[in-house]
Amino acid sequence: MAVSxxxxxxxxVGMNLGEDTEFYLKKGYRVVGFEADPLLVDHCQKRFAAELAAGQLKIVAGxxxxxxxxxxxxxxYRSTNDQWGTICSKWDERNRQLGSSSSVIHLKAIDFAGCLARYGIPHCMKIDIEGADLVCAKxxxxxxxxxxxxSIESSQTDFSxxxxxxxxxxxxxxSRFALVQQQTxxxxVYEGHSLEGNPIRHVFSRGASGPxxxxxxxxxxxxxxxIKEYERVFRMYRLFGDDSPLWRNVVGRQLGKVSWRLQKRFGVAIPGWYDTHAALGSG
Incomplete structure (x- = not known):
């Protein structure tokens, strides 16, 4: 299908609280944001009321x-952790093992291909919709x-x-790929320019995907x-990741939480989780 x-x-795709949308808008981009959780949709509609009114932002709910x-x-599955809402029962089970709880609500299904045809192909597409990133990419x-x-959130449990x-x-x-450790x-601090050439400064908040x-x-x-670099990352996942023995019992989860606090204190993340960024072309 030919679309501009x-x-x-x-x-x-996966606005959450608008952490990334804020940055994209500040950069001067038009943004189409997708969010399932009605509570988060309401939050973003209020947070970005001016941009919605000006037509710089469109929010697609569902x-x-x-x-x-x-x-x-x-x-x-609406999770008590606002970043973990998902349509995937296996992901909800993982979230529960990591200490969250959820309630089931029924929401409108979005025709994502129809949205691409309507709004056009973007310069950049960030996808982070717990367990369904590849649905959009496909x-x-x-x-x-x-x-x-x-960009998509990479698998943490299955190398295949x-x-x-x-x-x-x-x-x-x-053909070009970057691994971005999200807990970093x-x-x-971002210091750069908007599309119009104006200097901007932005501090990324918790949950943001970054530049x-x-x-x-x-x-x-x-x-x-x-892929070779991910082989190293997966060795760390096997020791400390969501599916590691560390998180399979109460004592292990408590040790894991202590580890998280120490990692944050000293500015490291073991192993964290990664987004895979992909770029067209060779330049």
Whole structure:
């Protein structure tokens, strides 16, 4: 499907509290934000009322899924951790093991491919919708144009699934990849310019994905180099990650929480979690 690509457009798929949308708007981009949780949608509508009124921001409320049911609605696990809402029961089970609880609500299913056709292909697409990132990425296969930059939350528990992510990104035409440790983003200071050339300063808050595109602090790697680096990351996941023995009992979870506090105190994150950033082209 041929749809125009817009250099001034960003998709924030999984707005949460608007941590990333704030940065994109400050940079001067038009933003289409997607959020499932009605409480978070309401928060963002209030937070960005001026930008919504000006037309710089559009919020699409509902759930993105691969096969919407005939009813047009889908079950959503609203978590007590506002970053962990999901349509995936396995992810909800993991979240419970990590100490959260959830309630099930039924929400409108979103036609994501239809949104791409309506609003256009963005310059950058950030995807972070707990357990369903690849649903969005796969829908790009229907289009001849692709975002210049795309990011997804990488698998932490299944290396074969991680390899599948790279296969899809390669099929979409992405050839350069950066690994961004997300627990290092909070507190980072960005000093750069808006699309109009005006200087801006931004401090990334908790839950933010950070810079994107050519402004990443992390280097872009070839696919082979990125996979090799993830092999090291997965060795750490096996020791300290969500599916490690550390989190399978009460004592281990308490030790894990102490570890998190120490990591934050000393500015490190072991192993944290990673977003994979993908870029088109070779430049």
């Amino acid at each position: 690509k817009h250099a001034d457009l960003v998709y924030d 759930v993105i899924c691969a096969d919407p049911p005939a009813s047009g609605t889908i079950a959503f 829908m790009l296969l229907q289009f001849t144009q692709r975002p210049d930059y795309l 699934a991680l390899l599948g992510e790279f296969e899809l990104l390669s099929e979409l035409g992405y 983003i909070e507190g980072r 994107f595109g050519a402004e990443l602090a992390e280097p872009y790697l070839s696919q082979a180099e990125a």
